[in-house]
Amino acid sequence: MAANEHAEGGGGERENDTTRAVSQAGVAGDPEQEGEDGEYETRKSNRRLRDYVKQLAAELKLSDWLMVVLTAVIAGSTVWNTVYVGGQLAEMRSSSQDSKNLVIATQHLVDRAKDQADALDKLRQAGHDQAKATGDLKDITQTQVDKIAGLYEAIQASAKAAEKGAKATLAQSQATQAEAESVKGQTAAVQQSLVATRDMASATRDTAKASEHGNDIANRAYLAADRPWTGVSHTSFSTKPAADTEFKVTITIQNTGRSPSLNTRGQFYMDIVDVKTWNMPNIPECGLECSSVTLLPQSTTGYAPLITKEKMSADRLKGIQAITSAIVVFGRIDYADDAGGKHTTLWCNFWNTTGGDLSACSRGNDAN
16 A cells, blocks of 8 residues: 555646746747757757656566566466467367267168168068968969869850750751742742732722822812902092191002802001112901901902001101102901801002002012
C-alpha cells in the first residue's frame, strides 16, 4: 500500500515536472521570443526534454520493473494457453467426428449383414416351396397319366363300336340303293304325269286371269257409271276486286253421279299470293270440325270464302293488275259412296284480270 502511495506521489511529482518542462518548452518555442538566436533556443529546449526523460527512467524502482516483467510473462502465458487449448479442442472435435463415422460404418456393416441373412432365408424358403411344388407336380402328372390311359381305353371301345355301326350302315345303304333303283322307274312315270298336270293348270290360270280382268273392267265400268261424282259446278262474285273492300266468292258444289254423295265435306280458301313463288298447299282431310251433308244425285251446296278489306289494299290491287300477284281460290271435297269407297276432289282457280272471271290453275285440280 505504501509503495502504491509512494508511486502515486512520485507520479504526481513527475506530472508537475512534465507540465513545467512542457511549459518551458512552449515558452522557448514562442515565435515572439525568437530572434536571430531562435535556432539556438530550440536545441536548448530539446536537451532539456531528453534530460527529463532520463531522470524519470532513473527514478523507476525495481518493483515497478518487476511488475512490468510479471505482466509480460502473464500475457505470454495466457496467449500460449489459448493456442494450446484451441489445438486440443480441434483435436477432440476431430476425434469425435472419427468416432461418429466409425459408428455409422459399423451400423452399415450390421445392416448389410442383416440384409444378406434375410436374402439367404428367402432363398431357403424358395427352395422349400420349389421342392413342394415339384412334389405336387409329380402327383398331378401321375393323375393326368391315369386319366389319359382311361381315355385311350374309352376311345378304343368307341372305335370298335363305330366300326360295327359302319358295317351295319353299309349293308343298309346297299339295300336302300336297290330300293332307289326301283323307285327311280316309278318317278319317271310320275314326272310325266306332273308335266301334263302343270300344263293343264297353266291353261286354267290364264283363263281365270282373263275372266278376272274382264270382271274388273265390268265392275269399274259399273262403278264409274253408278258412283257419285262431286265437284265444283260454278262460282259467283259479290263484287269485282277493289281497294279497301271485301271480296267474296260463292262456290257451288254438285253431285253429278247416279248415287248419293255421303258424308260430303268441303273446305275452301281464298288468298292473294305471289305468282312466281306460290304452290298449291297440301290440304288435309277435314275431320269432325267440318260439317257434312249428303248430296243426292244432281243436288248442290255452297261455300263462301272471303278476302277482308284490310287485305285488299291499294298496293295489293296494283300487284293483281300488274299480274305479279293473283287472287287464288282453292279447296278440297271429301265424300263416300254407298259401297264404302272414299273419294276426294281437289280444286284450284285464280282471278283472271283480263276476262274478269276465274280460270283453272296449272296445278292443284284432281279427282278420284
